[in-house]
Amino acid sequence: MLKEIAVADLRVGMFVHKICGSWIDHPFWRTRFALREAEDVAKLRSSGVERVLIDLERGVDVLPALVPVDEPLPDATPEPAPPPQPPRVGRDYVQAAALCRRSLAPLRSLHDSVRLGRAVATEACEHLVDEIVDSVEYEPTLLVAVARLKAADEYLYLHALAVSALMVALGRQMGLQTPQLREAALAGLLLDIGKARLPSELLTRPARLQGDELALMRRHAEIGHALLSRLEGVPRSVLDAVRHHHERLDGSGYPDRLRGEAIPAFARMAAVCDAYDAVTSRRPYRAPWDPGLAMRHLAQSPREFDAVIVQHFVKAVGIYPTGTLLRLKSERLAVVVGRGASLLTPRVRVFYSVDERHAIEPFDLDLSDPRCEDAVAGIEPPEAWRFPGLEQLWLRG
Numbered sequence: 001m002l003k004e005i006a007v008a009d010l011r012v013g014m015f016v017h018k019i020c021g022s023w024i025d026h027p028f029w030r031t032r033f034a035l036r037e038a039e040d041v042a043k044l045r046s047s048g049v050e051r052v053l054i055d056l057e058r059g060v061d062v063l064p065a066l067v068p069v070d071e072p073l074p075d076a077t078p079e080p081a082p083p084p085q086p087p088r089v090g091r092d093y094v095q096a097a098a099l100c101r102r103s104l105a106p107l108r109s110l111h112d113s114v115r116l117g118r119a120v121a122t123e124a125c126e127h128l129v130d131e132i133v134d135s136v137e138y139e140p141t142l143l144v145a146v147a148r149l150k151a152a153d154e155y156l157y158l159h160a161l162a163v164s165a166l167m168v169a170l171g172r173q174m175g176l177q178t179p180q181l182r183e184a185a186l187a188g189l190l191l192d193i194g195k196a197r198l199p200s201e202l203l204t205r206p207a208r209l210q211g212d213e214l215a216l217m218r219r220h221a222e223i224g225h226a227l228l229s230r231l232e233g234v235p236r237s238v239l240d241a242v243r244h245h246h247e248r249l250d251g252s253g254y255p256d257r258l259r260g261e262a263i264p265a266f267a268r269m270a271a272v273c274d275a276y277d278a279v280t281s282r283r284p285y286r287a288p289w290d291p292g293l294a295m296r297h298l299a300q301s302p303r304e305f306d307a308v309i310v311q312h313f314v315k316a317v318g319i320y321p322t323g324t325l326l327r328l329k330s331e332r333l334a335v336v337v338g339r340g341a342s343l344l345t346p347r348v349r350v351f352y353s354v355d356e357r358h359a360i361e362p363f364d365l366d367l368s369d370p371r372c373e374d375a376v377a378g379i380e381p382p383e384a385w386r387f388p389g390l391e392q393l394w395l396r397g
Contacts, residue, residue, distance in 0.1 A: 164188030194224025
């Protein structure tokens with residue numbers, strides 16, 4: 001199927017069937033070719049050619065337009081969200097937990113194959129992709145919250161699952177269609193596959209890496225890209241995300257120090273999702289950031305992360321994801337169990353009185369309900385309270 005598009009909409013992974021205009025107006029000796037490098041896209045855009053025909057059967061389609069959001073980020077102005085759904089956290093948790101358990105075996109097998117130098121088989125991951133896409137449809141952050149309960153020896157695998165879910169949630173918010181959502185899910189699962197070729201002691205080191213060890217760790221993006229490039233059928237968007245998810249808009253990233261729009265769109269999406277899950281997860285050398293702080297960091301780093309993608313991400317994930325510990329203006333503590341009618345008014349489960357310093361019988365509250373007289377006062381770090389089994393409050397229905 002052929003489609004005529006503007007040169008400004010070109011991206012890596014497309015197959016150019018025909019360049020509209022005289023052959024003398026463009027720098028390519030062929031008129032039919034795949035766009036495999038960002039440099040090829042840049043050449044066409046600067047050539048004076050205005051439109052081209054692309055072949056959708058041999059390459060990717062145009063990404064939906066990323067429309068800039070003029071209003072401030074939702075930490076200043078409430079952003080309407082879909083109408084709240086009936087509470088069903090318990091049932092969805094069971095499904096999310098089961099998916100986490102099912103994902104461990106194929107992801108571990110995939111990493112073991114890479115570590116031992118065997119043939120890389122991504123078929124098992126592809127079976128997970130549809131389940132991840134389906135799981136994110138109702139509650140975007142529940143699978144991420146469950147995966148965040150990861151043990152130290154499962155971090156690499158469940159980080160991949162969480163990033164995959166975040167990529168799908170972000171892609172859906174950006175208007176991507178199902179085939180592209182599946183690519184986004186697969187990219188999340190495979191982002192760190194190159195780490196399987198690194199020394200295991202490097203991955204389990206309970207401290208920040210420095211010097212030569214850090215330089216070796218950073219090679220995982222190139223290693224993963226090289227491994228997957230040898231396989232048939234891995235989408236170009238996935239390869240781009242694997243190689244470039246640590247690139248930053250100002251050129252400070254790695255491995256190729258790309259800048260701005262030279263970084264493929266899927267890689268810019270993956271950079272946001274990967275960074276968010278990394279800083280909000282518990283690591284041996286630091287406590288997790290609260291989600292609000294992580295969102296502020298992303299929003300306040302426009303030299304590193306695509307500002308439009310970050311705004312889509314905030315809308316997709318919310319300021320208060322499932323499992324977030326909140327202090328309410330009534331001086332009670334609550335955990336988020338789902339989204340409300342806006343990003344600033346989640347559904348919560350109240351369980352503790354700060355004034356009286358004791359637990360209370362848990363009850364649910366929809367902060368978006370016009371009859372509700374309570375509101376969020378701030379995010380509380382769970383480490384400051386050390387409630388045993390805090391996650392059980394939002395896991396049950």
